[in-house]
Amino acid sequence: MSESSGDAAMRAAAERAETTRHRNIPSWPDLPIPDDTANLREGPDLHPDCLALLPLVGVWRGEGEVVYPTIDGPFRFGQQLTVTHDGRPFLQHEARAWLLDADGNVIRPAAREVGWWRPRPDDTIELLLTHSTGIVEIFLGEPRTQTSWELATDAVLRTASAKEVTGAKRLYGLVNNGDLAYVEERAMVGQPLQPHTSAYLRRVAG
Template sequence: MSGPTELPVPDTADVRSGPEVSAELLSVLPLLGEWHGEGVLSGAAAGSDQDLRFGQWIRFSHDGRGFLAYESRTWRLTDDGSIVGPDARESGFWRPRGQDDVELLVTSPEGIVEIYVGTARTTTSWELRTDVLARTPDAPDVSRAVRLYGIVDGALLYAIDRAGADEPLRPLMSARLERIR
C-alpha cells in the first residue's frame, strides 16, 4: 500500500503562501519560517571539559489554526566545521494564550517531555520556564529548564538552561540561526 506524496491539508512556514495566518499567532509570528545556523553545547552538559559545536535547522510552521508547529534537528560539528553526524531532535507546539502569554510543548527522543509557560517580552523576544517536566527512567536527570528566544538583527538567537534534581540552572546550549525561508 502506498501513501500520498503530499498531505491533503496545507502546512506552511511562509506567510506568503498556504492558509491564512490566525490572528492568535501575532505574539509568535516573527518565529514563522525555517532557520539554519550553528550553536554551542555546554561541555559540562556533554560530560566534557570543552564546549561542542553543532549545526541546527528549525522550522516553525502553521496550518491556519492558533498554534505554531515546531521541529528542530541538530548535528555535531568538529572544530573545523565538518559534520560528525546527527545529534539532538525535538518537536512540539508554540501556543499563544492571550496577548503576551505563550505555552511551549516540547518532546525529544532522549525521553523528556517539557511544558513551558512564559511571555512575549517584546514583539521579538520570549522567555519560557518549565511548568511540567516528565522523563522516562533512562532520560537525563532534568528537573526544570528555562528557554530564552529573541530575534536580533534578523537572526534567531536562543539559550536553554537546565537543572538536575539538586542542581542549579546551568547553560545547556545556545545558537544563532539565520532565516532561510
C-alpha cells in the same frame, strides 16, 4: 516626507527576505486539509492568536554551542529549526541538530525535538516539547518584546531510560538583521539551573 518607523520596518523585513521569500517546506498538494507552511506568503492565513509569534515562522539554520559540567565540552553543533502553521491557533516546532568538529565538519546527528507553540488569550505562551532523549517539557512564558520570548518549564516528564531533568529556561529573540538567536539554561543530573546551549540561526526559508 520622511519614512515612518513602521514603513522602515516593513521595508527592512522585505529586504531581509529577498533571498528566502520564495522558499518553503515541502508540501503535499493532495492533502485534504490545509498543509503546514513556513512561509507567510503561502498557504492559510496565520491565525490572529499567533500574531505575537509571527516573527518565528520560517526555517532557520546555523550553529551553536553546548556546555555543561557533566560533559567535556563545550561542543559546537549545527541546527535547523522549522516553525510552521496550518491556520489554526498554534505553531508547529521541529529542531534537528548535528555535532561539528573544530573545523566545522559534521560528526554525527545530535538532539531532536518536536512540539507546539500555543498562545493563550492572556498573552502568555505554552510551549510543549518532546525530545528524542525521552524528555517531555511544558514551558510557560510570554513575549518580552515584539521580537523576543522568554519561557520556563512548568512541568518535566521523562521515560525510565532518560536522564534526570528538573527544569529549563529559554530565551528566543530576533537580532541584527532579523537573525534568530536563543539561549537555554537547564537543571539536570543533579546540577542546578545553568547555561547549557545557545545558537545563532539565519532564515533560510519564509
